[in-house]
Amino acid sequence: MNQWQELEHRYFMNTVERLPVTLVRGEGARVWDEDGREYLDFVAGWAVNSLGHCHPVVVDAIVEQAHTLIQTSNQFYTIPQIRLAELLLQHSCLDKVFFCNSGAEANEGAVKLARRYGKRHLDGAYEVITTMDSFHGRTLAMVAATGQPKFQQPYVPLTAGFVNVEYNNIDTIKAATTSQTCAIMLEPLQGEGGINLPDDNYLAAVRAWCDQMGILFILDEIQTGMGRIGTLFAYEQYSIEPDIMTLAKGLASGIPIGTILAKDSASVFVPGEHGSTFGGNPVACAAGYATLKFIIDNDIAGNARRMGQYFITALQRLKQKFQLITEVRGCGLLIAMEFSSDIASSVVKACLDRGLLVNRLKPNTLRFMPPLIIDKGEVDEALGILDKVLSTIVS
Numbered sequence: 001m002n003q004w005q006e007l008e009h010r011y012f013m014n015t016v017e018r019l020p021v022t023l024v025r026g027e028g029a030r031v032w033d034e035d036g037r038e039y040l041d042f043v044a045g046w047a048v049n050s051l052g053h054c055h056p057v058v059v060d061a062i063v064e065q066a067h068t069l070i071q072t073s074n075q076f077y078t079i080p081q082i083r084l085a086e087l088l089l090q091h092s093c094l095d096k097v098f099f100c101n102s103g104a105e106a107n108e109g110a111v112k113l114a115r116r117y118g119k120r121h122l123d124g125a126y127e128v129i130t131t132m133d134s135f136h137g138r139t140l141a142m143v144a145a146t147g148q149p150k151f152q153q154p155y156v157p158l159t160a161g162f163v164n165v166e167y168n169n170i171d172t173i174k175a176a177t178t179s180q181t182c183a184i185m186l187e188p189l190q191g192e193g194g195i196n197l198p199d200d201n202y203l204a205a206v207r208a209w210c211d212q213m214g215i216l217f218i219l220d221e222i223q224t225g226m227g228r229i230g231t232l233f234a235y236e237q238y239s240i241e242p243d244i245m246t247l248a249k250g251l252a253s254g255i256p257i258g259t260i261l262a263k264d265s266a267s268v269f270v271p272g273e274h275g276s277t278f279g280g281n282p283v284a285c286a287a288g289y290a291t292l293k294f295i296i297d298n299d300i301a302g303n304a305r306r307m308g309q310y311f312i313t314a315l316q317r318l319k320q321k322f323q324l325i326t327e328v329r330g331c332g333l334l335i336a337m338e339f340s341s342d343i344a345s346s347v348v349k350a351c352l353d354r355g356l357l358v359n360r361l362k363p364n365t366l367r368f369m370p371p372l373i374i375d376k377g378e379v380d381e382a383l384g385i386l387d388k389v390l391s392t393i394v395s
């Protein structure tokens, strides 16, 4: 353990098991540690560095904004947040935005918005239905929304007002809907829960049920949005439109930001009912605008789709070669590889030793979520390292 890692152990609360690497620099899909070792980054800050590390358009936007205006209160109008709002709304099916600072905060706000809608239009209904294996964040309310016992049990009693039902089963949603239900909240494709894809028609059936019951459909696109799964937003691939959508992670390519977007009909907050000191911060919004504009102008979602297909096809070939790979699944550049036994940590470590960063999603599952700007050469390089690592494990 080096000096920085020793200091971390002395000073930090014990919330995360870090890998033994101290990263000091990044460029494109690559990062370097303090000894100058280079790594190909297929984690991208947990699906955050959408344009890779330190992309010039993002850096320039941050620097220019930092020289101009870093923060004011939301009592005043500021231009970067209005520009980002306009671009987001022009390119999505939603009508109104609220800016905050993280994914969990965006989801909290979305649930508050749904509760306000329930008070106004649904006789005080307040319950939100979510699914098992979902992930919606780490705040106390989002722990209750997240249908995974390992995140919930340390914090019982849980915040009231959430019902977790089986994923990919419209009947469980129908059975859980009562006169107290104000919304259903789903990830279009479950990320942290295992890269679990929705069955054909599942999201359309949920949309139809929400319409029939007059309740809101909240889509958590914090991990899937901003081009990650091959379209700017995941809902475009499932021919549905949410009433409320949340974004964070890749929106500003590395600068903290979160957003709630809503249809006009669901946008029921009045002044004073919700707020955030840093939400809509000019530097974060300038980075968000630069990221979104670059993604749109350069069809980066298309690149994610093409590179994702190329990568998944090649991983399927690895599956033919190595029997210990039991499944490859995913969409765009959000991909999981499952093994027959709990070897994910050893694979992560062996990849690290060979200069590739990958994420252990579960004891038997890896997740790949590289920057959306990767090219074929970088995908091939990652595949070569994986091949070598798996060959060593098999032998």
Ligand SMILES: Cc1ncc(COP(=O)(O)O)c(C=O)c1O
Pocket: 046, 102, 103, 104, 105, 107, 135, 136, 137, 138, 187, 191, 192, 220, 221, 222, 223, 224, 248, 249
């Ligand atoms: C789908 C989804 N929702 C919410 C969150 C929480 O976001 P944050 O960590 O920014 O609070 C995450 C984080 O992984 C996520 O993947």
